[in-house]
Amino acid sequence: MTVRNALVVRGGWDGHVPVAATELFIPFLRERGFAVEVHDDLAVYTDSDRMADADLVVQCWSIGTVTDEQAAGLIAAVRAGTGFAGWHGGIVGAFHHNAYQQLTGGVFVHHPPGFVDHELTVLPSRADHPVVRGVGTVALHTEKYWVLTDPLNDVLATVTFEPGPEPGTATGPDGADAPWRRPVTLPAVWTREWGAGRVFVSTVGHKLDDLTLPPIRMITERGLLWAARQI
Structure with a gap:
């Protein structure tokens, strides 16, 4: 079996349990x-030799600062060919850095208070994509997550925000009803090529x-492999 190299880079805000979350996927990799090489410091990104040898970087680092x-x-x-993958705030809520956000193709902006019931929906046009x-x-x-995204992303799945007083679904930060006049559908899972x-x-x-959750775990595992060009 050909050995491939994966760097797991984790840290930042503990609320996204970066250690426990990444430990779910290390045995799979x-x-x-x-x-698999684990790093609790962003300094690895400046090690050009180690980064060049990596087939995949899995990042779970939230609300941090990147130089x-x-x-x-x-x-x-x-851009030279290393895959980059992650989930939730560990990738799109990681850093307020323009070039980094351009790399990921999206940035977290807002979510309704607390946990809400909703559905992730795979786009019928992308149903044959190996990730979903x-x-x-x-x-x-x-x-x-309400996110701002690059139109060049290949969106695989979406979530929808409903307007009006539906409890806990799409209220604003002050708890008021969501101001949208009609449902708003936003990307929730996407892939992109960068260089x-x-x-x-x-x-x-x-x-x-x-x-x-079995389908989310499957999508995430497949996403890691897709980024590393293994599927």
């Missing part, structure tokens, strides 16, 4: 032939229960 040098190292590696094949809709009770590299993002994964 090893079973699929990856040599220009660190962001440039990560971006250069992805066999998945239709997934019932969730967790944070629902020679692949990027996978899922907005689902605030808590371990989300990531262990």
